[in-house]
Amino acid sequence: MRFISWNIDSLNAALTGTSARSDLSRLVLETIRQADADIIAIQETKLSANGPTAKHEAALGSLFPAYTYAWTSSRDPARKGYAGNMVLYKKDLSPRISYPAIGAPAPMDQEGRLITLEFDTFYFNQVYTPNAGNGLVRLADRQVWDQQYAGYLSGLDQDKPVIATGDFNVAHKEIDLAHPEANRRSPGFTDEERAGFTALLDKGFVDSFRYLHGDVTGAYTWWAQRVKTSKINNSGWRIDYFLVSDRLKDRVISSEMVSSGDRQDHAPILLEIDAPA
Helix, strand or coil: CEEEEEECCCHHHHHHCCCHHHHHHHHHHHHHHHHCCCEEEEECCCCCCCCCCHHHHHHHHHHCCCEEEEEECCCCCCCCCCCCEEEEEECCCCCEEECCCCCCCCCHHHCCCEEEEECCCCEEEEEECCCCCHHHCCHHHHHHHHHHHHHHHHHHHHHCCEEEEEECCCCCCHHHECCCHHHCCCCCCCHHHHHHHHHHHCCCEEEHHHHHHCCCCCCCCEECCCCCCCCCCCCCECCEEEEEEHHHHHHEEEEEECCCCCCCEECCEEEEECCCC
16 A cells, blocks of 8 residues: 655645645645555645635545545634644545544644544554644643653554554654754754654554665755755755554555655655555
């Protein structure tokens, strides 16, 4: 099976926007469409609590006619038009879909951060992990989220193998960002967040990219929009992952970044795997 994950940073802008950045986003969506994945996980949709509009539905139907989709959005008491996820899956698939609450600090469970698809032989989970925030104002809550999410994923893994993907908002190791020394207390590279990701892996999961590619450097999935030369200079971070249960690691065929062209921010990532029979 083939999976793609992408933090889109506003589905509305990508589908209906008129800016130069929206044009670049649509080029990325076309690249994703051509990849013909079985499942496409989209984070940070920023849709309202009512989900896709009729205009969005028409655009999705035109771009991805072979897929159906499920979504979750931020809802009261969480901030409106914040976070949110969508998963598109081929129409010949019949997953059981859930939108888990994991007992995270309020209002994280209402921010539309998790979707899980259950198949007969595995679970597929997508996550948009909360950012620690400017000044690390949300770091303590983020640490609780990491613990609760690790427990949730481990619980799934006790039932059947798991494929988990999304924007985890952490560069795990120094080789996962271009300038580690300058970012020691930056959101996404604190010791606390890195330790949380290590603890997740220690529950029986594998970073599929590192498993296949080892300690390769210069491989990133995110480049800051506010720094015009960040992508030109490859001054990036790797914060988007495909994790698999340890017992699936030898089934992984490919785990790669997908080109996002000139668009800064997140690049899509791709996983190919021999799915459990």
